[in-house]
Amino acid sequence: MTNSVAFADITTIGVGGHIARFVEPDTRVGIIEAVEDADSKGLPLLVIGGGSNLLVSDDDFPGVVVRDARRTITVPDEAAPVEGEAHIVHVNAEAGCNWDDFVAFCVELGLEGVEGLSGIPGTVGASVVQNIGAYGQEVSTSVSSVEVWDRQTKTTQELDRKDLKFGYRTSLLKQSMYVQPAVPDTQYFPTPRYVVLSVTFTMQYSETGTVGYGQLAHALGVQVGDRMSTRAIRSAVLRVRASKGMLEDATRYRSAWMQGTRKQSNLDIALRAQGGDMPDYNRHSCGSFFMNPIVTERQAEALPEDAPRFAAVLPDGSAGVKTSAAWLIDHAGFHKGFALDGYVQGPAESEGEMQGASHEGEDSSERTVQSSASLSTLHTLALTNRGTAKAIDIQSLAQSIQDGVEQAFGIRLVPEPVVVGLHLA
Numbered sequence: 001m002t003n004s005v006a007f008a009d010i011t012t013i014g015v016g017g018h019i020a021r022f023v024e025p026d027t028r029v030g031i032i033e034a035v036e037d038a039d040s041k042g043l044p045l046l047v048i049g050g051g052s053n054l055l056v057s058d059d060d061f062p063g064v065v066v067r068d069a070r071r072t073i074t075v076p077d078e079a080a081p082v083e084g085e086a087h088i089v090h091v092n093a094e095a096g097c098n099w100d101d102f103v104a105f106c107v108e109l110g111l112e113g114v115e116g117l118s119g120i121p122g123t124v125g126a127s128v129v130q131n132i133g134a135y136g137q138e139v140s141t142s143v144s145s146v147e148v149w150d151r152q153t154k155t156t157q158e159l160d161r162k163d164l165k166f167g168y169r170t171s172l173l174k175q176s177m178y179v180q181p182a183v184p185d186t187q188y189f190p191t192p193r194y195v196v197l198s199v200t201f202t203m204q205y206s207e208t209g210t211v212g213y214g215q216l217a218h219a220l221g222v223q224v225g226d227r228m229s230t231r232a233i234r235s236a237v238l239r240v241r242a243s244k245g246m247l248e249d250a251t252r253y254r255s256a257w258m259q260g261t262r263k264q265s266n267l268d269i270a271l272r273a274q275g276g277d278m279p280d281y282n283r284h285s286c287g288s289f290f291m292n293p294i295v296t297e298r299q300a301e302a303l304p305e306d307a308p309r310f311a312a313v314l315p316d317g318s319a320g321v322k323t324s325a326a327w328l329i330d331h332a333g334f335h336k337g338f339a340l341d342g343y344v345q346g347p348a349e350s351e352g353e354m355q356g357a358s359h360e361g362e363d364s365s366e367r368t369v370q371s372s373a374s375l376s377t378l379h380t381l382a383l384t385n386r387g388t389a390k391a392i393d394i395q396s397l398a399q400s401i402q403d404g405v406e407q408a409f410g411i412r413l414v415p416e417p418v419v420v421g422l423h424l425a
Contacts, residue, residue, distance in 0.1 A: 007056040009257040010048065010067070012121055012248050013286050013384075015391040016056035017421075019065045026069040028197055031095075032149050032156075035195050038064040039151055046420065047191045050098065050261070052121030052248060053130060053286055057421030058391045068096030068125060071261075073105050087205035090144060095125025095196040099132075100270075101263045107230050112206040113142040115230040116216070118237040121248040121287065125196035129173040130416075131166045135237055136212020136224075140166035144202040148173070148194035156197065168312070168322075169291055169416060181414045182425040190420045209233050215240060242273065245282030245378040250274045282346075285382040289398065290325040290413040297321055303409060304331070325413055326381040332408040334401050336380055339371035344386060346377030373397045395422045 007016025021043075025031045038045040044063025048054065073093045089111055093102050099122045103114050116137035120127075127139045128146050143166075146159045165172040176193035179185050187193075209230040211217045217224045219236045241247050250270040252258055274280060294312045300321035303309075312322035330336075337343040373393040376382035383397055398415065402424070406412045415424050 005065075005257055007051070007054070007061065007065075009255060011051035011054050011056070011286075012252065012284065013055060013394065014252075014284050015058070015385055015389055015394060016054075017058050017060045017391075019061045021064045022067070023064065024067045024069040028070070028094075031066065031068055031070070031195070031197060034064065034066045035149060035151065035191075036154070038066075045191045047125075047195055049096075049123030049126035050121050050248075053126060053417045055286055055394060055415070055417045055419045055422065055424075056391060059421055061420075067261075068094065068123070070094035071097040071101070071263075073097060073102060075109070089203045089205050090200055091203055092198055092200045093124040094198050095123060096261075097124045098262045098266075099123055099127050101266050103234065104263075104266050106201075106203060107234050110205060110207050110230075111203040112209045112230055113137075113201065113203045114139070115209050115233045116212060116237060118234040119241045119247050124199050128164065128196060128199055129171055129192060131169055131171050131174075133169070134213075135216045135240075136210070138166070140164070140171075142201045142203060144200045146173075146194075146199050147197040149197060151188065151191075151193050151195065157194070159194070168294065177418070182419070190418050206230070238273070243378070245280070245285075245376045245382060245384075246287060247274075247283055249280050249283040251277060251279050279387070281384055281386045282376045282378050282382070284385040284387070285376065286417040288325075288381045288416055289383045290329070290381060290401075291416045292322050292325045293328070293411050293413065294320045294322045295411060299410065307331075323411075326379070328405045328409055328411060328413070329375075329380045329401055332401075332404045334375060334380065334404060337374055337377040338380075339369055339374035340397060340400060341371055342369035344369060344371050344374045344377060375401075391422060395424060398424055 005022045006018040008014050023034050025034050035045065047066045071094060073091065075089060075091050077089050091106060099120055100118060102124050103118050107115055116135040117132060117139060120132050120134060128143060131138055131140050143161055146164060148157050148159060150157050173192040173194050177185055177189045207229060208227045211220060211222055211224060211226050211228055211233065214224055216236055219240050220228055220232065222228060250267060253262055253267050294314060300309055303323060308324040308327050310322040312320045314320035337346060372386055372389040374384055374386060376384050383394055402413050
C-alpha cells in the first residue's frame with residue numbers, strides 16, 4: 001500500500017494522476033474485502049488489470065485502486081486427450097493473471113480457442129469485461145463461466161456465458177458501468193457492479209486451430225478457414241501485431257510498479273522480440289482507441305462506396321452495418337503520425353519523410369514535429385504518448401479526431417478504453 005503511485009506508472013499509455021490508495025490483494029478474500037471497504041466508505045473505486053484499456057485524467061484520484069495480485073492457472077480436468085476422441089478441457093484462471101501469459105499457457109498445453117488473441121495487453125479479469133477480440137476470435141466463445149463479487153447484493157455469483165450478455169466489445173459487466181455508450185453510470189463507474197474473481201474457459205484439446213482472419217491467413221500463406229498449428233498461429237499474430245505497434249511495450253515491466261505482474265520467461269521472450277532496451281512510443285497507447293461503429297443501414301448508405309461494411313446487429317436487435325473506425329479516421333484526414341501541430345516521424349522513416357506525406361497539397365517539411373501525443377506512425381486507430389504527454393493531450397487529440405470524423409461522415413466515434421475524469425462522449 002502506498003500513496004506515491006500514479007496511473008502514469010501502471011497504464012500502457014503512461015498518463016494519469018497520483019492515486020490516494022493503491023492495494024494489491026493476493027487472496028480471493030482480500031479482493032472482496034478491499035472492494036467492500038471502499039464501497040462501505042463511499043470512496044471512488046477502480047479495479048485495474050494491466051492498465052491497457054484505461055485513460056485517466058491528470059488530477060489526483062481521491063479513492064482506492066485495487067490490482068489483483070492472484071495469477072494462478074489451474075486445469076481441473078484431465079489434460080491429456082483420450083485417443084480417438086474429442087476432448088474438452090476446462091481451464092480456470094484467476095482475474096489478475098496476465099492475459100498473454102494465459103494464452104501462452106493454453107498453447108503450450110496443446111489447447112485451441114484463444115491463440116488468435118495472443119499479444120492483447122491486460123488481464124484475464126479484464127478480458128471478459130471488454131469481450132476482447134482479434135483475428136477471428138473473441139474471448140466470449142471460450143468462456144464457460146465467470147465468478148464475480150456482486151457489489152450490489154454483497155455476494156459472490158457464478159455467471160455463465162448466457163448471463164454475461166456478450167456483444168461486440170461489451171458484456172453485462174461493462175454494461176453495468178454505463179447508461180449508454182461512453183456515458184458513465186453514477187453508481188458503478190469506473191468499476192463494474194460485478195468484480196471478476198476468476199474465469200473458467202472451455203477449451204478444445206487440439207494442436208491446430210482455425211485461421212479465421214484474412215490478414216492472418218496472408219501472414220501464414222494459407223486460406224481463411226484452413227487449420228494450422230496453434231503455435232504457428234500465435235507466432236503469426238504476434239508478428240502482425242508488432243508490425244502495427246499493437247503490442248504493449250515490454251520495457252514497462254522493468255518499472256517497480258509492474259515487476260512481477262507477468263511471468264518472467266514470457267516477458268524475456270517479449271523483450272527479445274521487441275529488441276533493445278529503449279521504449280517503443282508507438283506501443284504507448286490504449287490499443288485500439290475507438291470502437292468500430294455499428295450504424296443503421298441508412299447511415300451506411302451515406303458512406304463513400306469504398307467504406308468497409310460488415311453485417312452487424314444494433315443494440316435494439318435490428319440489422320445494422322459495422323464499418324471501420326480506422327478507415328473513417330484516415331479518410332477524414334487524420335493519417336498515421338497525425339498530431340495536433342503536424343505529423344511525427346515514424347521510426348523507419350528517413351529525414352524529411354513522414355506518414356501522410358504523399359497526400360496531395362501537403363508540405364511534409366513544414367509538418368514534421370516533435371509532439372507529445374499523436375496517432376501511431378504505424379496504425380491510425382492507436383493514440384500514443386510520445387514520451388511527455390499528459391492525459392489532457394490525449395483527450396485533445398481524441399476530441400479533434402471525433403469532431404473531424406463526425407463532420408466528414410456524421411458518425412461520432414466512441415472510445416474503447418474506460419475514460420476516467422475526462423470528457424470524450
